[in-house]
Amino acid sequence: MTTQDIVDSPSRTVIRDAYEERLAAYWNTKQNDPVNLLLGEIDGLYHHHYGVGDYDPAILDGAPEQREENIVRELHRLENAQAELIAQSLAGLGPQDRVLDAGSGRGGTSFLLHDRYGCRVDGANISEYHLEFSRRAARQRGYQDKVRFHFRNMVDTGFADASFQGVVTNETTMYVDLPELFGEFARVLEPGGRYVCITWCRNDLVADSSPESEEIDRHYLSRMHRRSTYFSALAETGLVPVSVVDLTSEAIPYWELRTHSSHRTGIEQPFIDAYRANRMNFLLIVAENMSPR
């Protein structure tokens, strides 16, 4: 740790308005959500994101008493595959490097990045419950000096300028204003540092809005952005895309498999319908920091 590192300070305003209050309350009260907890029990990586890739259809033909367990395992494998895409996009990092996990959830992506590269990871989160959960997990893993979780708003983290080699957002950008968020990332990333984003968004080329995107926003209290807003906000803040992968078709099997689970939440069909009709997209964006200082 250097003296420039963040100090968690109770005086900093982290939750800035009524919307963020509702959002924090939403995540704080989602403590016993069976899907995410069950999935995380498999390998100790607790995620709050979806998954990519094909599932093995044979798991649906298994013995009825095994079926749910098999589905849960397969969903978790697809979730890990998504986090893997983020890790691969940061290839080249080492133990000397530092990554910001903005909107760190229960810490799954942060731990995976540390396991892969030995890098330090700082998670920023407005949910005190998520922070408590992920800090406990870090202690259990013996990672508390390397993977730390802070009560911070990702749009105003308080970290020093140019103090990170990487920043990641795994399904968190739909809760904040993008130019504000990317401006903060351009500030904390060193020149040439990488920003990796996985997100769902409205495909405004096809539909500016849709019944599905509205239902999803209501369900998650999110404010889903247009696809074009990502790229205008990146350009505005000096984060230059080096790779954009449209994962929409690879995201559909995860949702289809979830419809077979007894732990489905009801939000599966809107994702399936919107992705199949290309009214929403699921994107992996990798950008490098070229903002002028």
Ligand SMILES: C[S@@+](CC[C@H](N)C(=O)[O-])C[C@H]1O[C@@H](n2cnc3c(N)ncnc32)[C@H](O)[C@@H]1O
């Ligand atoms: C869909 S979850 C994703 C969690 C994690 N990235 C993952 O992949 O498992 C969204 C997370 O973003 C956090 N969050 C939402 N708005 C935030 C903000 N303005 N600053 C920091 N965290 C925020 C929530 O508390 C929650 O942990």
